[in-house]
Amino acid sequence: MQGSKEKIALFDFCETLVSFQTADAFVRFVGEATGSARVSRMLRIHHFLDRKGIIGRLYKLFPESSPGKRLVARGLKGFREDALDELAGRYYAQRLRPALIPEVVGRLRSLQRDGWRIVLVSGAYDNYLRFFAREYGIAQDDILATHLRFRKGVCTGTFDGKDCMYGNKIDYLERRFSREACESMAFSDSASDLPLLRWADRGVLVRRRSRPAPWNAQYGFTELIWED
Numbered sequence: 001m002q003g004s005k006e007k008i009a010l011f012d013f014c015e016t017l018v019s020f021q022t023a024d025a026f027v028r029f030v031g032e033a034t035g036s037a038r039v040s041r042m043l044r045i046h047h048f049l050d051r052k053g054i055i056g057r058l059y060k061l062f063p064e065s066s067p068g069k070r071l072v073a074r075g076l077k078g079f080r081e082d083a084l085d086e087l088a089g090r091y092y093a094q095r096l097r098p099a100l101i102p103e104v105v106g107r108l109r110s111l112q113r114d115g116w117r118i119v120l121v122s123g124a125y126d127n128y129l130r131f132f133a134r135e136y137g138i139a140q141d142d143i144l145a146t147h148l149r150f151r152k153g154v155c156t157g158t159f160d161g162k163d164c165m166y167g168n169k170i171d172y173l174e175r176r177f178s179r180e181a182c183e184s185m186a187f188s189d190s191a192s193d194l195p196l197l198r199w200a201d202r203g204v205l206v207r208r209r210s211r212p213a214p215w216n217a218q219y220g221f222t223e224l225i226w227e228d
Helices: 023-034 037-051 054-061 067-076 081-099 102-113 126-135 168-176 191-199 214-218
Strands: 006-011 117-125 143-146 148-151 154-159 182-188 202-208 222-226
Touching: 006 102, 023 037, 023 067, 023 081, 023 117, 037 054, 037 067, 054 067, 067 154, 081 126, 081 154, 102 117, 102 182, 102 222, 117 126, 117 168, 126 143, 143 168, 168 191, 182 191, 191 202
Parallel strands: 006 117, 006 182, 117 143, 182 202, 202 222
Antiparallel strands: 148 154
């Protein structure tokens, strides 16, 4: 029976719950907070390759491998895990909380009141998503996100597993949930999340009022529009 199914609401994070892309911005925040020469170097290399169009070409060829994001993440090599956790808390308080999108956070809260289980499905890094989840009563196990790899408490500058983007989000989801056993809604801002929006029973496209999404005409997702 439909009524006996668990109700889960799947939320992307970047440009869905918060108004910007957060992963590279976290690395930049770490660099600014610590004066790290390594972070600065990786960001300069990324900027140079991006300006030359190399990053864009790599994304077209290998989108799920996230070449630009992996390059920037190498700036975190050598940072201790406890230091990055402390910086992640500061990043959430100083940069993310002020940039949360009220219309979408309000919808999340409404769904919680109606008994929906909230699951974050995001390419953001899990270390700062934990602070959002704690504030909004989301179980830590319900954070499906990109993980940085640590060895003996020190960051390797690489990912632990797949980047939680594109079709990889479905791999993460299906390790945790049976599609047939739950009633699901998914919220995302991007056509890159079509796998996520189509996996759910109901997809909701989140977008700025100033940014129409003509690609949605062929899918007909409900739109949650927020003010710039």
